[in-house]
Amino acid sequence: MELESKLELVCRGALEIVTPEELAEKIKKDDKTAYIGFEPSGKIHLGHAITIRKMMDLQEAGFKVKILLADLHAYLNGKGSLEEIKEVSDYNIRCFRALGLSEDTVFVLGSTFQTKEDYTYKVYELALATTLARAKRSMAQITRESKDHKVAEVIYPLMQVVDMMFLETDLALGGMEQRKIHMLARENLPKMGYEAPVCLHTPLLHGTDGSEKMSSSKGNFIAIDDSPEAIKDKIKKSYCPMGRVEGNPIIEIAEHFIFTESDTLLIERPDKFGGNLELTQEQLKDSYEKEKLHPLDLKNAVARELTKIFKVVREYLKDN
């Protein structure tokens, strides 16, 4: 693949790359590794899927992909006992594979290396270099909601920074909520003798309730293995203001999952509402904004396509 097209592929849909210049250099390397970490979660949803798809782009561009099942991080974030978390992580690996990552994807369970002596010393070293305020700030969008803040909360970002070093990361991928931790990494890894990774941030998907972020804890997600009925039901219940494209979860789903696979979306609607339409992404946004496309018609079309797109995922998970 040409360098230019690799770059284009990697950057497609990214909200931010720190920095594009460094990426252009990294991408020339023969051996290059991209990493992302996930706290094991009971449900893998569309938000996760956006980053996994980006990882697939990176694989195509020649990156070796490492997925961290951050069991200790989940533990530090109060998600349950280590044993429960490990169990969920096996399910998560199946989900990630189902989404289409290649066979040579490396899955790493965090606790297998995060308790090693040299790792621990690096965490301490970073702990000494990082102010409390900075560590807390980096966790603002990640920490489980609670007013009783635990020390665990500030250990978490430090470990994440050290992870990048131990996983020999050239590129760290994450949603925008990861950016403050990533910046902490870029600032401090060089001080510890490790070249800072390029950071690539994907947009966050709004929750089906219209809130800032889709997250399993808030129950405002569509899971990648939701049944067609559940998908339809959740989309029907979703926040979707007439004429408003900005922050509209249904429009976002169309953008990220439908128009990435096909150029147009078929809107089926009764003749009395204008009959069927076939729209490109631009046309869809335009008609929606002008209120020429009704939210319900949009929802029906999105639910139909989303069900189709995730059929292979549901089937993979049934058989594996």
Next chain:
RNA sequence: CCCGCCUUAGCUCAAUUGGCAGAGCGUCGGACUGUAGAUCCGAAUGUUGCUGGUUCAAGUCCGGCAGGCGGGACCA
């Protein structure tokens, strides 16, 4: 280690001298919209942190334990 205050619905908090455990938010359902939301109705929700006691009767009083917050003490 000691002292004080706190712990009630998913969340924030009420509950008189001990007398049927409530509200707001959220959730769910209905109405209204050709979606959702907003709005208007309606409903559900509890081992009152755990435990022992006093009492006809304990969220409330007494003891113990746990967790949280604040202070004190210890620092040869």
